[in-house]
Amino acid sequence: MSEIRFVGVAMRYPTRRGEVRALQEISLTVPDGQFACIVGPSGCGKSTLLSVAAGLITPSEGEVRVDGKATDSPGADRGMVFQSYSLYPWLSVRRNIEFGLEVKRTPKPERTRQSSELIRLMKLDGFAEAYPKALSGGMKQRVAIARALANDPQVLLMDEPFGALDALTRQIMQEMLTDLWQRYRKTVLFVTHDIDEAIFLGDVIYIMTNRPGRIRTTLNVDLPRPRTFDMVGGTRFAELRSQVVGIIHEESMKAVESE
Ligand code: ADP
Ligand code: MG
Numbered sequence: 001m002s003e004i005r006f007v008g009v010a011m012r013y014p015t016r017r018g019e020v021r022a023l024q025e026i027s028l029t030v031p032d033g034q035f036a037c038i039v040g041p042s043g044c045g046k047s048t049l050l051s052v053a054a055g056l057i058t059p060s061e062g063e064v065r066v067d068g069k070a071t072d073s074p075g076a077d078r079g080m081v082f083q084s085y086s087l088y089p090w091l092s093v094r095r096n097i098e099f100g101l102e103v104k105r106t107p108k109p110e111r112t113r114q115s116s117e118l119i120r121l122m123k124l125d126g127f128a129e130a131y132p133k134a135l136s137g138g139m140k141q142r143v144a145i146a147r148a149l150a151n152d153p154q155v156l157l158m159d160e161p162f163g164a165l166d167a168l169t170r171q172i173m174q175e176m177l178t179d180l181w182q183r184y185r186k187t188v189l190f191v192t193h194d195i196d197e198a199i200f201l202g203d204v205i206y207i208m209t210n211r212p213g214r215i216r217t218t219l220n221v222d223l224p225r226p227r228t229f230d231m232v233g234g235t236r237f238a239e240l241r242s243q244v245v246g247i248i249h250e251e252s253m254k255a256v257e258s259e
Contacts, residue, residue: 002154002187004030004053008062010212011048021212022048026062028206028215030155033185037198039244040208041252046191049213050159053189054080066155076100079148079156079186083163085140087132093143094119094128100151118146121180138169145177155187162197171229174200178227195244199237200227207247210254217247 009026012019022045030036038046051057053064055071055078064071066078074080087096095102097115106114119128122142132140141161148156162170178201181188192198198205202221209216221240223231231237 002032002067004036004155004187004189005065005068006049006053006062007065009049009052009059009064010061011045011052011057012060023052023059024212024214026213026215028218030187030189030204032187035181035188035190035201035203037202037205038189038191038208039193039195039198039205039248040213041210041248041255042193043255044208044211044251045213046193046208047159049208050157050189050191053155054078054157076104076151077154079151079153081141081144081148081156081158081161083160085132085137085144087140087143087147089132092129092131093124093135096132096143097146097150099147104151114150115146118150121183122146122176136169137165138173141165141173142176145180149180149184149186153186155189158188158190160192161190162194163192170194170197175229177201182226195241195248196232196237199223199240199244200229200232205244207244208251210251210258216251219243 006026006028009023011023012021026049038049040046052059053071055073055075058072088099094115097118098111101111101114119125122145124139124142127135127139162173165173174197190201199221205219205221206215207217207219208214223236
């Protein structure tokens with residue numbers, strides 16, 4: 001059981017000119033094994049929401065619990081993948097993936113077994129001894145995902161992990177991630193501003209309001225699993241897309257008007 005539960009979370013950032021209200025009244029539960037996506041206009045508080053779950057920031061009100069345990073500091077139970085590549089440049093691909101296992105003092109044969117499996121699954125064969133600077137953006141993010149999974153976290157928190165990639169690479173990454181999820185069934189909280197990405201990956205999509213971010217709508221994605229790319233061209237996909245686009249458009253207009 002690995003659920004993520006937000007209870008009445010609000011976040012206000014103190015600034016010199018007063019407070020920025022980033023989040024308000026966020027209460028939601030991502031049940032065990034669910035892939036939940038958060039979408040919303042830029043600046044609505046998506047990264048803030050994920051940072052609270054990660055324990056990187058302390059909310060002004062409320063709390064986040066993973067399996068009932070308060071997330072008041074970062075922990076190995078929560079694997080994180082961000083947009084910017086956060087690999088250790090001085091470590092090889094294999095040692096990047098094994099980093100958390102080394103910290104936990106997992107014996108070397110077991111470390112090697114796990115990293116080899118992830119290297120194979122993430123199609124990084126032949127790059128185990130390469131250093132991050134020799135890798136493409138997509139490969140770096142595959143290493144980052146492998147590293148997060150190697151720790152065997154209870155939940156995965158992902159903040160626009162494919163945001164910096166070109167459209168084709170992005171599609172391939174989405175396919176790999178959905179396959180991986182099918183295999184490991186982690187509870188995932190995935191932030192994106194890409195609507196197709198949210199529909200393709202998610203079981204459920206939380207659409208946020210303009211800042212201060214609240215959950216405006218919860219949409220169940222009733223596309224069958226496993227997800228395949230031909231679904232993106234399908235009728236149901238198009239219907240879901242137009243629903244989400246409509247709501248986000250309204251919220252983005254509000255953002256522009258309040259500027
Ligand atoms: P998103 O990820 O949806 O684009 P963020 O969570 O990054 O949104 O930011 C939400 C709002 O909070 C934005 O208006 C942003 O400028 C503000 N914000 C984020 N971090 C800070 C901070 N450390 N100090 C002050 N304001 C912040
Ligand atoms: Mg963000």
